[in-house]
Each structure stands twice: as C-alpha cells, then as structure tokens.
Amino acid sequence: MNRYQFILVILINAHLCITAAAQNNPARNPVIWADVPDMSMIRVGDTYYMSSTTMHMSPGVPIMKSEDLINWEIVNYAYCTLGDNDQLNLIDGKNAYGRGSWASCIRYQNETFYVSTFSSTTNKTYIWSTRDIEKGPWKEIAFSPSFHDHTLVFDDDGRVYLIYGNKKLTLVELNADLSGIRPGGINQVIIEDASAPSGPDSGLGEGSQLFRMNGKYYLFNITWPRGGMRTVVVHRADRLTGPWEGKLVFQDLGVAQGGIINTPDGRWYAYLFRDYGSLGRIPYIVPMTWENGWPVIGTDGKVPEVLDLPQAKGLIPGIVTSDEFKRKKSAPPLPLVWQWNHNPDNTLWSVTRRKGYLRLTTGRTDTLFTQARNTLTQRTVGPECSGSTLIDVSHMKEGDFAGLALLQKKYGIVGVKYTKGIRSVVMINAQSGSPDEVESVPLSRKKVYLKAECDFTDRRDIGYFYYSLDGKTWKPIGNQLKMEYSMPHFMGYRFGLFNYATREPGGYVDFDWFHITNERTENK
Numbered sequence: 244m245n246r247y248q249f250i251l252v253i254l255i256n257a258h259l260c261i262t263a264a265a266q267n268n269p270a271r272n273p274v275i276w277a278d279v280p281d282m283s284m285i286r287v288g289d290t291y292y293m294s295s296t297t298m299h300m301s302p303g304v305p306i307m308k309s310e311d312l313i314n315w316e317i318v319n320y321a322y323c324t325l326g327d328n329d330q331l332n333l334i335d336g337k338n339a340y341g342r343g344s345w346a347s348c349i350r351y352q353n354e355t356f357y358v359s360t361f362s363s364t365t366n367k368t369y370i371w372s373t374r375d376i377e378k379g380p381w382k383e384i385a386f387s388p389s390f391h392d393h394t395l396v397f398d399d400d401g402r403v404y405l406i407y408g409n410k411k412l413t414l415v416e417l418n419a420d421l422s423g424i425r426p427g428g429i430n431q432v433i434i435e436d437a438s439a440p441s442g443p444d445s446g447l448g449e450g451s452q453l454f455r456m457n458g459k460y461y462l463f464n465i466t467w468p469r470g471g472m473r474t475v476v477v478h479r480a481d482r483l484t485g486p487w488e489g490k491l492v493f494q495d496l497g498v499a500q501g502g503i504i505n506t507p508d509g510r511w512y513a514y515l516f517r518d519y520g521s522l523g524r525i526p527y528i529v530p531m532t533w534e535n536g537w538p539v540i541g542t543d544g545k546v547p548e549v550l551d552l553p554q555a556k557g558l559i560p561g562i563v564t565s566d567e568f569k570r571k572k573s574a575p576p577l578p579l580v581w582q583w584n585h586n587p588d589n590t591l592w593s594v595t596r597r598k599g600y601l602r603l604t605t606g607r608t609d610t611l612f613t614q615a616r617n618t619l620t621q622r623t624v625g626p627e628c629s630g631s632t633l634i635d636v637s638h639m640k641e642g643d644f645a646g647l648a649l650l651q652k653k654y655g656i657v658g659v660k661y662t663k664g665i666r667s668v669v670m671i672n673a674q675s676g677s678p679d680e681v682e683s684v685p686l687s688r689k690k691v692y693l694k695a696e697c698d699f700t701d702r703r704d705i706g707y708f709y710y711s712l713d714g715k716t717w718k719p720i721g722n723q724l725k726m727e728y729s730m731p732h733f734m735g736y737r738f739g740l741f742n743y744a745t746r747e748p749g750g751y752v753d754f755d756w757f758h759i760t761n762e763r764t765e766n767k
Contacts, residue, residue, distance in 0.1 A: 270313045270528075270552040276625040276761070277562055278523025278735030279307075281346035283452060284504050284514050291504065292351075292376060293514075294321070294358050298343035298734060299331070300582040300620070304360055306349075306376055307561070311553040312504070312512065312528055316561020317579040318377045321347070321358045324586050326365045333585045333616050339364050340613070340652070341733035345392070346450060352397045359405075361389040368393070368405075370421050386423040390415070392449040394462075396483065404429070404483065406462065410448035412437050414483055433485050437464045440476045440489040444469035448476070452502035459536065462487070465500035473499035475515065477538060493540040498527045503538060513540045520702035521651065521726035522625045523735020528552070558761040563622050565758045568594050568601045577619075584618035584650065584739065592617055597753050600635070604751040605643060605744035612648065612656065612671070612678065615743035620650060621759070623736045625699035629764045630738040633714065633755040634659065636666060637689035642746025647693040648739040649706045652676070652732045655724035657693045657708040658741075659686060661750075668693075668710045670721025681721035688712060690755075696763045697726070697736065706736070707763070717764075 281296040293307045293315065304321035322344075325331060330339040347360040356376040361368045368390045371381045393407035403417045416428030424430070437448030450465040462478045475493035480486060493499065493513070501515040511531040516524045529546055532539045541547070564580050576594050591604045601619070609615040623630070632647050639645065639661040646658020656671040656678075666686040671678045692711035698704075706724035709717040726736055738759070742752045 268554045270550040270554050272527045272529075272546055272548055272550065273517065273519075273525040274313050274528050274550075274555070275315060275526045275559060275562060276522070277525065277559060277622040278737075279526050279562070280500075280516050280524035281450070282501055282514050282516060282526055283347055283349045284502060285349050285351050286504055286507075287351050289507055292349060292356070294347040294349040296345055296347065296360075297582060298341060298345065299339040299585055300343070301325070301331075301584075301586045302582060303344050304347050304358060304371075305579075306358070308377070312506070312514075313550070313552050313554070314556050314561070315559070319379065320579070321360070321371045321381060322369075322383065325362060325369075326367075327586070328365070330364050331586045333614055336614060338614065339585060341731050344369070348393065348395045348452065350395050350397060357395060359393065359395045361391060361393060361407075363389055365389070370395070372421075384421050392451055394451040394453045396453050398483065402428075406433070406451050406453055406483075408437075408449070408451075410436050410438055412448070412451060412462075412464075429484065431484065433480075433483070434462075434478055434487050434489070437462075437476060437478065437489070438466040438468075440478075440491045441466040441474045441494075442468045442471075445471075445474075450500040454503055456533075457536070461503075461538065463502050472497040473518070475499045475501075475513070475540065479536070490537055492538055493529070493544075495541060495544065495546050498529065498546050503531060511538075513538070518728070519625065520699060521704040521728045521736050522623065522697075522699040523728065525625070558759070559624060563624055563759050565756070566601075567599065567756045568754065569599045570594050580621045582620055584620055585616065587617050592619070600753040600755055601740065601757075602751055602753050603645065603740070603742035605640070605742060605748045607748050608642075608745055609743045610745060612644075612654065612673075612741065612743070613650075613652070615741060618648070618650065618739045618741040620737040620739045623649070623697050623699075623738060624759070624761050625697075627696070627698050627700060627761065627763045629694060629696040629760045629762065630757065631692065631694040631764075632740060632757045633690060633692050635690050635753040635755065636661070636686075638751050638753075639666070640744060640747050640750030643742065643744050643750045643752075645742035645752040646740075647695050648741060649695050649697065649724060649726065650737045650739040651726065651734065652729035653724070653727050654678075655695065655706045655708060655721075655726075657695060657710060657720055659691060659752075668720060670708050672722060672724055674725050674727075684710070684720065692717075694764075695738065698763060 302320035306319040329337040344360040359370040390407035393405040396404040412434040438445035445468040478487040478489040694709040704726040
C-alpha cells in the first residue's frame, strides 16, 4: 500500500466512524433540555433565529441562533433593562417575579429584524428593530397598552398589525412607523373563542403566532381542554379580517404553543414546548406536513423521540456554559448565558477589580435572598446537572450571606454566613415557602467550594447540596430540596451566584469560577 492509498483508507475509516457516531447519536427530543419557553422562530437564508421568554431577568428576550434547528446559541438580547421601577429593581419589597416581559414575536421584513413583546409590569407593548440581529444596535419603540401574547403581522399591502388576546382574539392596526395604534385603523375581534376547536370546556386560547402559506393565513394558538393536556389549535383564513375556520391539529404529551418553520430543502417542522416540572418549559421540534391545506403535526400524530436532523453537540454550550471569569480586554464582561435576577446595580459587581474573579459587593441591607439585588444566574439543564463554584469569603462583613443557589420561589442554597465573627457553611431550604436553615458547619478557611446538583429525571425534581475544602472530597450538607415549578416565579430553576448584607453594606466576595456539567457528579 503506497502513501496515498494509506491516506485514503484513513479518510474512509474516519468518515465511517463519523457516520456511525451520527447514527448512534441522532438528534432527539427535547432539542433543548432547559427552560426556553414561548419560542418564536424565523429562518433567514440558511440560519434560524429564535426569541424566547425570560420575564424578570436582565438582560431580556434572548435571541438564539442555529444552523440546524438542534444546536442553539444565544447571540444577543433585545434589551438590557425593560424599565426602571421598584418591581424591576427589587426595591421596597417589590419584585417582578413571573412578570417582566412575556411571549415575544420575531419577524424579518425588508432586511430588518423585528422583535416584539409586552409587559404587565410596565403596561406597555415593545417593538425592537435592527438590521444586525447579532451585533445590533436595537431601536426601541414602546407604547400602551400591553397587548397580551401578540403576533406581529407585516401584511402584503404594507400595513402592520398585531393579533392579540386570550380566547377572544383581536386584530389591531399599527401606525406605519410602529409607534402605536393607528387612529381609525382596523381594530376588531376576528375570533370569538380561539379554544373552541378543542372543546367547550377548554381553557386558554392564547400564544398567537401567524404564518402565511399559499395565499392563506394560519394562526397558531395553545388551548388546554379541561382534564386534558396542552393542545395546538390552528385557524385559517383568506383575509386577516376573516372569516376564520379552526381545527385541533396536535395533542400529545402536552407539547404545544409555538409555530412552524421550514428548512432550505423544503422540510417542515413545528416548534413547540412542554411543561417539564421544575426544569421549566422545554423545546421540542416535531415533523410536519401539509394535507388539504392544513398542517399535520407529528409522526402518526405523536412526538417522535428521534429526529432526522444533525445530532446535538453535547451540553448546550450556547445556552449554558462554565465560566472561569477570565476576560480579555476586547471581551464583554459576561458571556450571554448569564442573566441578572432583576435589574442589576452595575456599580456593585465586577470581573476586573480582581483579575479572574467575579466580585459581588453589597450596597444595602436585605432580609430575604429573593429580594436581594445582583444575583447572577444561568439555566439548569436536564435530565441531570451539576453547578459548582469556588468562593473567597475573606472580605465579608458581619451579617453577610453569599454562595450558590437553586433559584425559584422554593429555593435551596449552599453558602457562607458571617455571624458574630464566625464564618459558617450553611444550607437553606425554602421548600415550605419560607427559608429554613437546615445545617450549619463552622468554616475556618477563607475559601470554600460549593456545589448544587439537580435530578430532573422523570420529573423527580430533587436538588442536592455539597461543600468541599479541597475541591476533591465533597460533603453533603443539609437535606434534599423538593423542587417545584411555582407560578409566582413562572420559571424553571436556575443556578444563582449571590452576596447580600443583612447588617452593614460594603462587604464583598470573589467567585473564582463557575462550572456546569450535564450529569450529577456527587463525590466524583
């Protein structure tokens, strides 16, 4: 065998290995094992863009990008802060948990990207636009009122509309510059009860997303028949003003709410999400065809586990990621996977005051973890995950509390308290609805490793907490947290790095790194 034959054999074997690996690890549902609800999606050329809901988080309305519908990364946010009020700033006991901004809509028109959303916290509807969705800048338009679960419609005649509401859906025309409701424009109810096709006792008829296909309009909504599951209903019409006819088009596993997308080679898919316990609302991609002018979703009416799409590349690197907090001069202060729990106070955090560390400084006193500002978060992932950090607590002040949390209303914490001159590692369990200090261990060192792990397998929804003095041997602390998806927070559990004062502001802690894996490491 000569040299060229040998190289050819190597290349063929490599191709066979890659092909075999792809066959053994095909794309699977759910396509993202993390809380990414209320998706809205477009394709521009060969690239897909998706917006989603993160409500009270800052920055908000994440923009995600994919080349294959499976592997997604966050490339931008529509806004840095939604507003400046007591709820969004966690002031005077107020908060925006479960509110902030809700279901968004992403559209592409005349080489411009548009993202819209609405907020009951500010009572406004928002429309952002940019010609470069990954780099910006964004132009913001905001007006009242807040149009619930709307879809933005650029019609063929150049006029612009919103369709919004729950059950009773209304078409409202906007000014040509999108600055608000057009005086004298169309403003009429187009569907009296969007839930009707799924039965007379159905709740919901919201989550509107409109699409145009072969000269017809298709309006997708979620309904929830009493005693049943989340369901996809579609209405179609020849004109926006109707008449509209409706049909129940998909009902399986509670996978619902979203829309449709096609690939460059002409295949169609529905993008939907599923409630999955304390992990949150997780995205699914479901094959779709057209039959008699209606979308037909699923494989024999079911959600397939395996998809004829490129395989996933392991832990969702563009949605969550480990962070060493080391920054080059040209790099942004924080990767896009991070979001603050509410609007941050940017004077009280830094990744430059101590090179290679995230510093969180207290600026006021608080009595409750969920009301403290500057908690830095990113998603947990399923079916299992582990988050860990190394924290330097040598500059805490009396009454300070800092550490690692699993954030939801019924939260769990492993952290360090500084009380009466003594530092202690503590585990807090708020499963009952109020915080309970389950265990406290004296800490003589200035640094300590902290770890929180989640088991979402088959909706077990259990959180575990550990600490270590050397980063090798982990000791469990406290008890298990029975995680629960709580409607007041309306969000899957998140890892959170925090530091707040209860007695005197001005203390600080330094986080050396944060590591996340998609498995439980326990004592490994």
